Amino acid sequence: MLYKTTLSLAHTSVILLSLISAISCFELHLPQKVSHIVDSLQYTCGQFLQKQQIFALYTKQNVSEIVNQNIKGIEENVLFQLLEERLLSESQHDYYAANSQNWPINLDQYSESFVIRITSEDEFIKYLIYKEAKALQISIWEQSVGFIDLKVDHDQLHQLLYNMESRILERTTRSVDSPVSEYEVQLMIGDLPQRVYETYPSTKVTSLQALGEFSTFQNLSNAFFEDFRTLETIYDWFEEIQAEFPKLVSINWIGQTYEGRDLKALHIRGKHSNNKTVVVTGGMHAREWISVSSACYAVHKLLQNYAEGHHKEAKYLDKLDFLFVPVLNPDGYEYSFNEDRLWRKNRQETYMPRCFGIDIDHSFDYHFVKSEDLPCGEEYSGESPFESIESEIWNNFLNRTKEEHKIYGYIDLHSYSQTVLYPYAYSCEILPRDEENLIELGFGIARAIRKSTGKKYRVLKACEDRDADLLPDLGGGTALDYMYHNRAYWAFQIKLRDSGNHGFLLPKKFIYPVGTEVYASIQYFCSFVLNLEG
Ligand SMILES: [Zn+2]
Structure with missing residues (x-):
């Protein structure tokens, strides 16, 4: 496979003639869009493409001929698709x-x-x-x-x-x-x-009140799930759900983030005295918005089904408590709303000026391995375990509420790749306790998802997903391993949709279907651990 860096551009006069007419045709119809695209593409593809070729592509004239004739080498397909997607987008x-x-x-x-x-x-x-x-x-x-x-x-x-x-x-x-x-x-x-x-939401809504007046909680929630929501809107919705289900729901304060925001959990209390708790977290990585909306959707569905007298939910709340933390990284989440949609880490200062943020999911104190990334890197782990404020206050919260929450199950929601992951992440050489049951439960979750929406999720050991044996720092200090080893009997990480076409950038039409998949996972999880399956 040879990669050529110097490419020659050969035009025939026939092509040039057709291009000239094509250019005048566009300038009449879509000048602003085309010229903007041409500017940005010329930077991107600078040395390979002439303005005329881009125009030709836009008019679909001899597209493959022109591109193939002039661009050779490994990037040909990439460039071709890039142009096509940008220019022919409707x-x-x-x-x-x-x-x-x-x-x-x-x-x-x-x-x-x-x-x-x-x-x-x-x-x-x-x-x-x-x-x-x-x-x-x-x-x-x-x-x-x-x-x-x-x-x-x-x-x-x-x-x-x-x-x-x-x-x-x-x-x-x-x-x-x-x-x-x-x-x-x-x-x-x-x-x-x-x-x-x-x-982004089509209209800027920063609080729940801005969504308008609703006669029922159901109507309010329907509007709430129409778009991805800011932290303030989500926390307003917490208050509403507590007001709607006062006997079941309380809001737990976990602590305060670096930028002074509250980290909050919704505690859903069952009718029992054993306090077996299932924990669901979302939004550990700021840009994975679908994990946040899906965690909220699962809360809503659980309470709604219970209120409507569904058999399964009645059994769950007979035996279990739930603790939902939909936004585990409030500072990062807000930053992804207001500054950089693709931000991953939290937003605390590091030892390097102007390099902000620690990857919370590398910061837990179980087989912590310092990342090769320096503070500006997206996977920076911090210098020592629990240096990220969110992992530290989460650990403190679990310690101080030990009596109240006897953690039994843990599901950590991320995106993307449609994969159900079971422990351990740090190494494939160490077998988790009860591996057979973990695998059975993992496949059961994937099956429940498939039944709910038809989507296929793979089931993998987390260390294989991260290639931890090849790249050890990638599997260290995860929330999954820490929770599984120290806190929860059962633990999974689920990477939600999609398989890569949108990546982190799922449009809002995915909120309901992915929420449905997450709720199907939680249902299966609860039925399995309570032995209700089969
Ligand atoms: Zn993630």
């Missing part, structure tokens, strides 16, 4: 059409980036991509068995592939035994600003 909700003053955040920060997937079954290749991506400070969106998704700009992609080819070549010349490894590059998201734009 979105209703178009960020170009909106005045930039009305943008929810500055969308220009994403205009040179796109998301690619590199697929390979080869462990060496995967290790290589990971290492090279880190060295180039590329944002790793997702990685699991067989693939890694990266947010890159054109220069980063170019450099990454160049470095990989050199490393592969070195390896092949050193050893005659190792065959040249294969990998594929595929474009997942081309028009990142547009995709980011589509995830």
